[in-house]
Amino acid sequence: MAAHSPHLLPDHACLIVHGSDRPGIVAAVSALITRNRGNIVAFDQYSDDPTGGAYFQRVLFHRPDLSAALPEIEADLGRTLEGSDLRWTITDQSVPKRMAILASKQDHCLLDLLWRHRRGDLPVTIPMVISNHTDAAEDVRSFGVPFFHVPSTPGPDKSASEAEIVKLLAGNVDFVVLARYMQILSADFLEKLAVPVINIHHSFLPAFIGAEPYKKAKERGVKLIGATSHYVTTDLDEGPIIDQDTIRVTHADTVAELARRGADVERQVLSRAVLWHAQDRVIQHGNHTIVF
Amino acid sequence: MAAHSPHLLPDHACLIVHGSDRPGIVAAVSALITRNRGNIVAFDQYSDDPTGGAYFQRVLFHRPDLSAALPEIEADLGRTLEGSDLRWTITDQSVPKRMAILASKQDHCLLDLLWRHRRGDLPVTIPMVISNHTDAAEDVRSFGVPFFHVPSTPGPDKSASEAEIVKLLAGNVDFVVLARYMQILSADFLEKLAVPVINIHHSFLPAFIGAEPYKKAKERGVKLIGATSHYVTTDLDEGPIIDQDTIRVTHADTVAELARRGADVERQVLSRAVLWHAQDRVIQHGNHTIVF
């Protein structure tokens, strides 16, 4: 049973507005919130070009009896932003997002997320963990979280196992986290899933492509080990970056020690990316993100 | 001659609003900007408590022919926010702030600011450097900046030298930076100066009070050396913090090496604090700051 997360805010809504910039959007949106009896708690806005750029906005506002008023506010938003190309989403911040985790053999990111969730550090529920191995089953269930084993279809065609995963996830989750899930996802799978997928992978300066990256990093004598968390697109490991970090290492660190320290950065970066996504702080735009 | 700073933005205004929170401020302010033909580029707002807290807002907006329109916008602001306890300031972001630097013998922070200014990294002018020593005179003047030598009055009463400094600064500067200026400023001096004063000092975990802090830090075996930049109040080294940072050190670092590395953190932290202040990003509130 997870602790109540302080990130779940009763009677708070988060409104994201995103599209082509033009004068007056801030005024229109804030007037709308005021006339709907909302009190703005935090308002972040950014335009990537003052003339003809894109507009990004996140507003957190307090409104008594929010859940009752939400349909009305949504209707008002529809009318107010009609005719513009602005997209908007409004979410009740007292409702946790449903997060599924896909994992393989390595469990450092998986267990870190389960443990942070239990502490109440993440405003999410975890309806299920799916893995192509059974190793983590007992651990996952000890957190009160259902565990499903979906072995990867042998060979390059993963459509059978992917179909099984989609069946489990469809309609049941708001986003998916790949916690060191070592399978490439097909474009078809991502399309059917239709929810955001967050991945974590190691990062180095310079990059080392292919197998055994830590061995290559050791041979090259890198002084930094890093990790990148990003949204998954059909272009593997190349989706919009949510967060990154690095730590210092030395020539005395063995390959095993580099991997151990890399695991530490990975779980730090992934947990931040998950928290920010769950708090509706991240807006995707082209191949990058705005993080408020 | 300093390079033109990319931080100087033609036809951009920065509006700070700060006071007791109540519903509708964002709407009122953004409507005002829209009706004055401004296009909001960045809007940051924060309330420290959704019910009855304090309100902080920084808006950067583009407005053609800003300088001509500014008096009109200011009049509108006066009317719009009349009757509230909200304080506001609006600044033309194409006009650099005038920054004086006070220094003593140590020149690392002084030279770093002069050099960053010359590169165009700081949206300021530097009308003068004042020091109680003459060592830096030639260096300062080589940057095209006037240097004034005001020796510290011997004894505890510094009123004579403080009076001379006030005479030089009064009306000529928008803020003052103490770049390792090793003199305590009297409450009377700060009051007469009437502009913000930014200081930098070393910081350790734990703190080491009094003389020879690096020697004490060495004896205590600290693993981090830090620096804090803050606004100066009458309570020495205890004013609102603008920025802080630390770096790792080891047992092998000598006292001189700790001081050398401390100097590196000091100039990094001070230059960030100066940049943020010059960009109107910092709002003082009680004994802390909001940095947008």
Add this chain to the structure above:
Amino acid sequence: MAAHSPHLLPDHACLIVHGSDRPGIVAAVSALITRNRGNIVAFDQYSDDPTGGAYFQRVLFHRPDLSAALPEIEADLGRTLEGSDLRWTITDQSVPKRMAILASKQDHCLLDLLWRHRRGDLPVTIPMVISNHTDAAEDVRSFGVPFFHVPSTPGPDKSASEAEIVKLLAGNVDFVVLARYMQILSADFLEKLAVPVINIHHSFLPAFIGAEPYKKAKERGVKLIGATSHYVTTDLDEGPIIDQDTIRVTHADTVAELARRGADVERQVLSRAVLWHAQDRVIQHGNHTIVF
């Protein structure tokens, strides 16, 4: 059941030598290792003053059939360093140190250590966890680690509960970790325990003494949150520092969020301090440490 730790090195010994510096110690020690058929893998030495300072040395060496040869090497060390004031300890690096954990209600440091141990990241065994609360019992036992509940004696005199803890630990552990154990230990307890005790506590710039440090840090607007791990001495929170670290925070972080992020730093710093201690990398000297 914990994974085998890659930090456990078969046929490797770690020799620490520490005392007054004089010429020839490195030569004497390395000759000794060579004549005992050891091959030096890593040799770190430091003198805090080339003339009349203190000498610190850590040597890791490989020696086939080490455990059989250890008594002989120890006898040789005794003869070689006889008459000097040099203290030495030699440890078989294939033998894990026995680490007890003392905890209270907060479990972030406790669980992090248990989890890292299970992964094989720490070259230790954990014979027991002792807590003055029962909350963590089930979690601890799920890692296969015995849990003992020793409630704190009410009132200022803790001698009864301390006696019970000493009885459990005496002879059974090589060092003790206070993983957010919120009880002050008496000088008498530390003396009876007679093994190193490692503590973790939050650290700020500046320090905030007493209760509710995160609330005070929030009011003061600190931009960094830190943690310090140190050996426990009779002077509370003032023992020799093993490691420290900080992370950036902003005005927008709530007190709860500051505490959550502080917990993250605490577990990172504590796990590094524990690893370094378990690897015999830390030498205490006066009130500071040398970390090789």
Add this chain to the structure above:
Amino acid sequence: MAAHSPHLLPDHACLIVHGSDRPGIVAAVSALITRNRGNIVAFDQYSDDPTGGAYFQRVLFHRPDLSAALPEIEADLGRTLEGSDLRWTITDQSVPKRMAILASKQDHCLLDLLWRHRRGDLPVTIPMVISNHTDAAEDVRSFGVPFFHVPSTPGPDKSASEAEIVKLLAGNVDFVVLARYMQILSADFLEKLAVPVINIHHSFLPAFIGAEPYKKAKERGVKLIGATSHYVTTDLDEGPIIDQDTIRVTHADTVAELARRGADVERQVLSRAVLWHAQDRVIQHGNHTIVF
């Protein structure tokens, strides 16, 4: 005139030994230092594999009247290590290395090095700065350092300008720093130069090849900006890494701001790499470095 650097140590020698590991090297080297009346101040040794790996050692020792004794110590070293494949170099740490700087238009790394040198932070002399532009001439000379303008030969064949540079440097310098020198050096040039060359370049996660890296980094939304300092080999930007670092950036940073912050990391990383090289802390091995 540069301040006396605290890194220049009278009567101290630094001995580097590097080659195939075998038992007894530490003993042989330390015995040699003892019999030559040296007192070891710091001894760092590392083997990359306890059986059949490579051996790396840096010893700093104090020896009264070192300069008089050096030839004798060198002869002893020659005899002691004869027949092994161990290479050694011994340097008098009271003698500053002679460092030339090559620069182009961007002056942030150049000026940072000149300024640190003047403060006494770098144990080097700077006999000359060579640039393919004249912009920095006055600045360089204001530090009392000779400035030579060698325009780059137009076209792909740089042999004429390279020959002129070699003529200036040959015999006059111990190492060369490329402080944002925007010319590719030919293999022939590096061979004729015959001293170590240190370069600095920006680094990103992931890497962005080719022109306008900061623009690409902005489009990709990276959250970290980094820099790498390395020895120059014929494989451009791929030589052994000496140091690296990163700083956090956000979506709100413009391309100009990313470049400005990148310049800050570059000068930090380059100055560390230069200091460590000047202190004989860096050993090249294959395509990586050991940094003691």
